[in-house]
Amino acid sequence: MTIQWFPGHMAKARREVTEKLKLVDIIFELVDARIPESSSNPMLQEIIQQKPRLILLNKADMADRELTKKWTAHYAEQGQTALAINSQAGIGIKEIVKAAEKILHEKRERQKAKGLRPRAIRAMIIGIPNVGKSTLINRLAKRNIAKTGNTPGVTRAQQWIKVGKELELLDTPGILWPKFEDPETGYKLALTGAIKDTLLNMQDIAVFGLNFLQTNYPDRLMERYALAEIPSEISSLFDKIGELRGCLAAGGEIDYDKTAETIVRDLRMQYFGAITFDLPDQNPI
Numbered sequence: 122m123t124i125q126w127f128p129g130h131m132a133k134a135r136r137e138v139t140e141k142l143k144l145v146d147i148i149f150e151l152v153d154a155r156i157p158e159s160s161s162n163p164m165l166q167e168i169i170q171q172k173p174r175l176i177l178l179n180k181a182d183m184a185d186r187e188l189t190k191k192w193t194a195h196y197a198e199q200g201q202t203a204l205a206i207n208s209q210a211g212i213g214i215k216e217i218v219k220a221a222e223k224i225l226h227e228k229r230e231r232q233k234a235k236g237l238r239p240r241a242i243r244a245m246i247i248g249i250p251n252v253g254k255s256t257l258i259n260r261l262a263k264r265n266i267a268k269t270g271n272t273p274g275v276t277r278a279q280q281w282i283k284v285g286k287e288l289e290l291l292d293t294p295g296i297l298w299p300k301f302e303d304p305e306t307g308y309k310l311a312l313t314g315a316i317k318d319t320l321l322n323m324q325d326i327a328v329f330g331l332n333f334l335q336t337n338y339p340d341r342l343m344e345r346y347a348l349a350e351i352p353s354e355i356s357s358l359f360d361k362i363g364e365l366r367g368c369l370a371a372g373g374e375i376d377y378d379k380t381a382e383t384i385v386r387d388l389r390m391q392y393f394g395a396i397t398f399d400l401p402d403q404n405p406i
């Protein structure tokens with residue numbers, strides 16, 4: 122699903138999240154491990170206020186393992202717990218309940234001291250479109266739940282999914298918008314499938330991707346396209362790839378659109394391996 126975010130949609134999404142917030146003890150903020158910063162909602166902190174948060178770096182299977190470690194360390198420095206997970210394969214899922222219990226431990230102990238019997242932790246998942254919210258809900262529920270009740274116009278009560286004895290999860294996630302502030306963020310969102318690439322110029326996305334690979338993963342770039350060396354000019358590199366991959370127009374000239382599509386497809390299909398586009402040091406949170 123790709124949503125075109127207009128101010129009205131944002132206000133509605135925010136209202137829905139704010140409403141559900143009252144029902145839960147903790148937020149599971151789902152971000153894409155390849156772009157933890159770019160896939161987080163810019164206003165989340167303001168929206169959730171003091172509500173405890175567990176950050177889940179989903180699609181960790183597609184991200185650079187070393188950088189995922191750096192991201193979790195970076196969040197820890199900020200006093201935030203973050204877990205790397207793969208909702209599709211069910212990796213890291215068991216740790217979620219444990220981490221939530223740890224985050225809420227003191228609060229629950231205080232309740233116990235007051236004589237209140239602790240009930241299961243109530244949580245909701247929040248994230249931008251396509252980050253894996255439904256996949257995670259289904260994983261935690263161990264069955265297909267998410268999306269089944271999503272018929273437009275059908276109002277229904279919120280339902281709780283029991284995850285073991287310790288956790289209850291709202292069956293509908295909160296959907297918030299991604300960041301839009303700079304073109305680079307847009308390219309990263311497009312390369313990871315969070316926004317439709319038709320919203321941006323394909324050649325611009327490809328050039329961004331090439332620049333990123335040239336700086337951060339030059340060996341993988343050379344290997345994929347069997348380059349003896351990387352031309353320093355990005356336009357020469359672009360032409361070289363077009364030539365090597367046979368992306369040619371009728372007269373034998375390079376077809377720039379076709380070349381751009383090839384590069385973007387290769388990045389999306391993980392032909393350069395697992396890549397992380399947001400680097401923790403460049404992205405203070």
Ligand SMILES: Nc1nc2c(ncn2[C@@H]2O[C@H](COP(=O)(O)OP(=O)(O)OP(=O)(O)O)[C@@H](O)[C@H]2O)c(=O)[nH]1
Nearest residue numbers: 122179180181207208209250251252253254255256
């Ligand atoms: N490789 C990988 N793919 C995943 C993972 N989690 C989800 N996906 C895939 O990502 C895509 C989007 O997943 P969804 O669960 O539909 O995402 P969503 O956040 O519910 O999407 P919206 O309904 O658009 O808000 C699907 O193709 C999933 O199979 C993961 O951990 N690893």
